[in-house]
Amino acid sequence: MKESGSMVYRFLPKVFLRAPYYSFSGYDLSRLPEVLQEQAFLNAVFLASAGFYHLLEKKEFDFDRLTDKEKHTLSKYYNRMCFRSTPFGSFSSFTLLNWGNGGQVRLSGADESLLHLLPDQAMLRELRTRADSDLAETLMVNPMLYRFNDVLRYTKSALDDRGKFNFSLQGIAAEKFNVNLLAFLASKKVSKKMALSWVIERGDCSEEEAADYIGFLLDAEAIFAASQGGVIDQELIQDFPGLPGWKDFWRDNTKTALSEGVSLSALARDITRIGADPKLNKEQPFYAALERPVKVGGPDSAQQEELSRAIRILQLLNVVEQPADLSRFIRDFRSRFDQEKVPLLLALDPDSGLHYADMEPSMTEQDVLANMPFANGKEKNRSLAWHSTQQFIFRLWVGDTLRDPWAPLQIREDDVARLENEVGPGLPLPQTQALMYRSTGEYLIMESSGGVTATALIGRFSCFSDSVYRLCRELAEIEAVANPDIVFADIAQQSDSHVDNINRRRPIYDHEVPLNVYSSQPAENLVLPADLLLSLKGEELILESAKLNKRVIPRLATAYNFRNNHSPVFRLLCDLQFQSLQAGLSFSLENFFPGLNYYPRVCYGKVVLCLAKWVFRDADIAHLSIKDNQVLVQALDIFRKKHHLPRHISLGETDQQLVFDLADPAEARFFLQCIEGSKRVTIQEYLLPDRSVLAGKKPVAGQMVAFLAHQNNIYKPFKKENISIKGEKQRDFLLGSGWLYFKIFCIPRASDEILTNVIFPFIKSQKKRIKKWFFIRYNENGYHLRLRIMAAEDDLGAIIVALRKKIESSGHEKLIRDFQGDTYRREIERYGAALITEVEYLFYAGSNLAAAVLTLRRKRTLELSEFEQAMFTAYHMITCFLPSLASITEYLSKIAGRFMAEFNGGKPLKVAMDVKYREMKSVLADLSESCALSKHLSPVLKQMSVLNELTKKYSKDKKMELLANLVHMQLNRTFSVNQRQQELLVYYCLQKYMASLRAREKSLS
Template sequence: MQHYTFHPTVVVRNPLLPFRPESLTETHIRALVHEDWFLEAIYLASPELYRTAVAWRDGATLEKRKEEKLWASLTKYYSRMMSRCTPFGLFASCAALEWGEASIIAFEETKRHTRLDMHFLCALALALSRHPNIRKQLRYFTNDSLYTIGDELRYVEYIYSEGKRVHQLSAVEGSEPVRRVLEAARSGTDYRDLVRLLCSDDISKEEAGDFVDELIAAQLLVSDLEPALTGEPFIEQMVQVLQRVFVQTQSSEAAIIIRQLEQIRQSVDTFDSSTSNTIEDYRRLIAMIKALKVPVEENKLFQTDLFRQLPQGQLPMEAQQDIRAALEVLNRLSTKRKANHLTAFVQRFTARYETREVPLLEALDTETGIGYLPDQGTPLLPLVEDIVRSGNEQKTSMEWDKVQDWLFQQLKTATEQGRYTVALDADQLADLPEADWEDLPPSLAVLFRWAEDEQGQKRIVIDHAGGASAVNLLGRFAYGDKRIFDTVTDIATTEQAQNPDCVFAEILHLPESRTGNILLHPAFRACEIPFLGKSSLPLDRQISVQDLYVSIRQGQVILRSQRLDKIVVPRLSNAHNYSHNALPVYQFLCDLQHQNKRTRFGFDWGNMAGKYSFLPRVTYKNTILHAATWRLQKDQIKALLADTPVVGLPAFQDRLVTLADGDNELIIDWKNPLSVQAFKDAVKNREEIQLKEFLYEHTQPTFQDSVTRTGFVHQCIGLLVRQAPAHAPAVFERPVTSLSRRFSIGSEWLYFKLYGGVKAADKVLVNYLKPLCDELQQRKWVDKWFFIRYSDPDPHVRVRFHLTDSSQIGDVIQLFYRFLQPALEARYLWKIQVDTYERELERYGFEAIAQAEELFYHDSEAVLAFLDQTEGDAREELRWLWGMRAIDVLLDSFQMDTQQKLDLLTSLRESFAKEFNLDIALKQQLDKKYRLHRASLQHLLTKDPSVECDPLSIILTTKSANILPVALQLSAAYAPSKITYWMSSYIHMLVNRLIPSEQRLHELVMYDFLCRYYQSSKYLEVAL
């Protein structure tokens, strides 16, 4: 695991109670409903269930179905209290400890952290912002989603529909008064100052106030009562705002509300000082809350997290070795996550903007830009907007690679042999790709547990590993535990220190009020990106979405802060499932976390797993990588409901299993009537279910109750931090504002697209375009021109002419059609189209674009000369060889020595090797092909006099003489790193012009051959 080290801190998650499945009895549950601690946990999870349970306890008669439902719910909740580790209310906890000597971890008392639910707090803030004596004393900020398109100001606002936030894109005319107010409010301005800004001889104070009120109502202005998602708890934020209002106005209403909030906050704190609280305590608090005269929903009022006290004990350091060995295997079995939305965005962006850098909000605008998510630009269609489309409308493809084939063979063999466990070893893994640690994030989390197998051997179970950052699972718990806060701060600081060429910036967005419960956390990153979510950091550490610019470099999305002039890598330090009904900007920023990174890897049986009813356990050395899993269909579920044995599957009814629904798991004990009944209630209407073996039934406890010494189910979170950069720097150049980017018809550049077949392109270039270019230059109407091959998706040739006098454009067009019309009539072309030439200034340099165009001109002339002097099969044999000589001549023109050539071509080869997933089989093909052509290549590149006199070589000699002044000019003016960056594009375009199809595969082969040649040349130089 190159570059990765374990952080000293480990976080352990446990259910509230020790694991005692024998306690799941009717008698015990009847006793539990008399226990305050149990009832409090039930109340916080479901007040309605609490009331039903208490009524039943006190003798109320329930309908049979309602009583069955009550028993099923109480059974599930009690089972969860002793078997499920995911933190939830008072049902499970988390704690921080350290790696060290092996020991038994003794749990003592719990510590709780209670706060008011964000659903209520957001409703309270909204009510306060509308209070007539408070509203005009608030500070207002410009809506942080605002951007300009033409004369319009566009922004996102939200409305409440059925109690939920619904966002919508809105627009207003950007009049001078509106712009003046919004500009003044960018850093926050008091209401009265905004009114004063508008007052004049023609506008009264009342009229100015009405105007500001309209901007507030339209949400173009938002108050400082909006929640900051980092920093102080939200109730503290509100108190601070109200205290400022009171200082300014001595408002009695503000004083009363401050006093009420202080009393509520103190009561909440009192809850956390006790091990349990009665429902009467909650009712008294709710009465205080209702005095604020804001609607209260009892089931959305309290948010409680549970923490453990760990006075002694450490996790054994030797476990790290087993975890590393397991991650090595999982690394080799895991493929890069496909970011489909990002991939489609890159394609659309490149087609529209090529290498331009454009404002992010402009690019994501659904009307004037390219948008991000599918169908987001569809206009309102009331007749069909609520129709759910058929599931088979969108087809998905199944990818198959060497890893998938290996998994399938292992699964197939295990099934044929009836094996319950697949024990992997080094010999079986030999056919897999080597582990790659360079495409992983700056830090990652590993979720693991200890268990014992049937032979009593203690093993580590790896649940999964990954995350865009190791802090994602821990962020929301940083409020309640200082050790967790210190840990996430340390990891975030290390990530930034190891990647100084970029800025990691926290995404702040509140899509829904209740979602704030998992989004809120202390600020632990240096910068934040607020988008409809307030930041608590100073303005100089906030990166507005208006400051973000996006471009594409080598197929990768680059996000840059214009103000900081640095690459921005967004981060979402929580476990929010952001892809559900997300706003495009929010999802784009969140998706960007995972770009070119494998941010999740765990054992997965692969694409064919769905075809099998049983998936065996997988082990490697002392670790379990995958728990045995059963997939039951409707008929098998019916058999279980009827207490009939399920045949044809390895036995699962003689052991504890879990009913798995993603992260939701319900433990099933087939010998326990209550557990079986809860299972039946859960699956009776299901078409398919998944059961997993429960691996902790006989495990000697690592975590114990300090009094009873009974063991706890557990899940540990190990934190791996990369001690090296994970994000490579990108090359950027500031724009030259006076430089023209776009050239439409009538300007100095004239641009045609010639649509025709791939094979016909060479004929069009030689027989029609070359004579035209010769004629245009002879008449001195054009001083340079160039072409490229392209598909959009139809194949075509793009030709750009630079006119010596734009007033002669009519003559040039007339001559163009005179030469090209025969190609249309002969069906070599099927369409000619005039277009706008947009210079790729970011790709080729703002101040170096003219030199790039000069290079492209001489390159195009050389390629046409090559095509003119070759034909048939001989041309195809010579094409790629001549192309490699052309690359070498280009490098010579820039005075590159052998080592510099080798470094550049090695970088290009590695890039294409990743693109084409260069494995052993493909490498062997390249080896064989190179041996076949090595002699010809060496003869061509050694500058033998007989080669130099060859007509095709003379073409390159002429080209070299023509471009040498340009090369010397660039080399003298720019750093070697910039020249190297541009050279990769120059070479790429050379291959594009020369090779009619499969250009990128040709590049892989040609770069590989040149690397081999330069490497051997380097050896010869050393030997001499």
């Protein structure tokens, strides 16, 4: 789906402000001894590292008793609390605002700020496990449980020593008792008492034996109890009956006013005393966030105009890349399952399905593909082609020879107009977006924009603030209203006992996909993984719920970096969020031109799209490690002048930045300490904030998060074609039940030899018995031929014997590496029940054509090459099926474009294929003429006409999709290796040829 070039976003009324606790204007490293006595700072240190806090406590918070290393760590924390706006712990705060009409945002001072506290996720997990017997237990099936043959498989999650979850595939026997028990538990959450009664009654066992078996299933994680825990819940504080003071403690301390001078270390000791349980002595029992109420003001709504213009240029500059892992999975899914609907968990099963993020098929050279620069699947798009946006920036950067090389790049209005013409329409924008920026007075600095939903950036704060939770729900509702009949479902996954603190959130979307969690949501709100199906529609991987009969769009309403998780189901669901969206709107020169030492600032009007950046290697900064402070500061001054470093800089990236004033000797030394021993140092210019945000009477480095939304529909519900189907068609044929299906494994080069000398003579000798037959080539679990034979059941045994004898007597048995029989499963999803029989007749005719061609080629009586034959066949199949030159050129362009996208086809590949097209031009001119193949092609075209008549009520898109499938299968029989690469070349040449015919037709008319 393409998006119009106009700005479609509107700004929502709310703005989320992130701001450091301290003012940047009062930052002074010499104040550290004084800061170390402030309770707010000590609380922030405690939340960041309880271990480091206790070390300071042992030294009575006496700065002079600290080692240099400890002082250095303290300096980093202080710097963070003055400059870094990311609200982790209490280093910085969050505030929900409305847009204003100018003036300042005035936040409440420390006395009115609220410190929100929740129990740490790791501590909760430990408490749930220990209090298992005290909890009002209900049980549910592991949401990742599914059946594979005679085993019930599921994913088990286990914590390692570092608190990270590892995932393994486990299984229990799919015996009738287990199947029925797990079906009973899957229907709804069941009390432990009911489960025991069920096992006692149907297992004919004692209560003790039943309890042991339930315990076994819990330990194995085939079923979950509440002790499994989760990350999405309305009830933020769970009760533990065995800890009588637990709930009272959190009721009193969930919201704590900083004016009370509370000590988090003292509160942590209070937790230890609850229930007189020494095991509650966790080093860090809290997950916290600091909220500062607003007294008056909001960001100036006049800024929206500048920000809107910046969003437009970011759309144009952004090079959309679908996640590489998802692209590979779609390619492999197409090869493995084609258009079949496959259960999600079976599609990712290591035996029946595909790996995720770990697939790389090999390719073999073919003469016709010589000098064709096909991309390696693992290469990034940006290294394969020189995009128009890169060309634009390069001209802007290098083309102006009069520009000071250290000066900012300024994008002007005429540049934008030119870029709009070059780039054209893009993919749809996400329904909602979070735009993060800060103001310097002179500029608005874009700090982050992108993602697939604005809920991701603020979802974790829904646990702390009802107003933020309502905003999250409003953002989710915008998606739902704009996309009716689509189910948006939040992915619930535990990944890391510490990091899962930021994954905790209240239910933001109406539905949830639970993975390794004990969900607190009602059954009607759950979309279980076992209920999800995957299929391909065009180039999109479609996820749908069998129970709801609707398309499902996964969402992750948290800023967690899901690529740190190693669960394939979770990773696939998360990557699916980004499919077919222009999700990333942030801009970085380094992404366009990696490996350089310097990148200038890029501006558009008053908006800074990216700040100037310097990248240094260890060799560049080795001379800055001199021990003499005076000499060192002088060396840094020379270094600054050489590389044109500004006075104020930041070190590091994203939420790990430290800010320095290099003109201040103390800060300069602090900077040099921070880069000591680094292999790579990334420095950005730092533009000081303005006074638009005040806390009390002091300015703070406020960072605004604006929310944008549009009402355009992005996700279409399923379209059901009104094509009548007469009777049900049998899908599966076991070996010997009307169809024989054999897999003949061999090397690719031997396949034609086996077809010519074994299969075709055998088919001819059995023509009285064989009603239909066809073959295709396949490369799953090894290259092989797939041979299907239809005959009367009484004849099937004789046919099998005859085929075995033919193989043995032909002298070619050594070319066959393996020979397997299998069930023939008709491709109903691809062709439809109404057409499948006629499609099989086309395959029959196409296989006879392939047999005739290979026979003629062996006798050296065929002048056409394999590639010329493919173009001849494809040309006639296409022109037989489509009525006009206009529809033919549209079809060829669409399919050629699809193949180019599959192979990341850039300019080098196009140039190489243009050369091949010129070589083939004379052959293409003779395509419509009679040739040696016409007689053998006639049955194919006759059957194409039958299918054309049967599909005259099909939509244009569906008919073109069917044609692409039919041509693909015939070209598969034609080419023994590299079928898809050669198929691209066929379509490319035909597209160029038919486009020239259409141009000639237009000129004549």
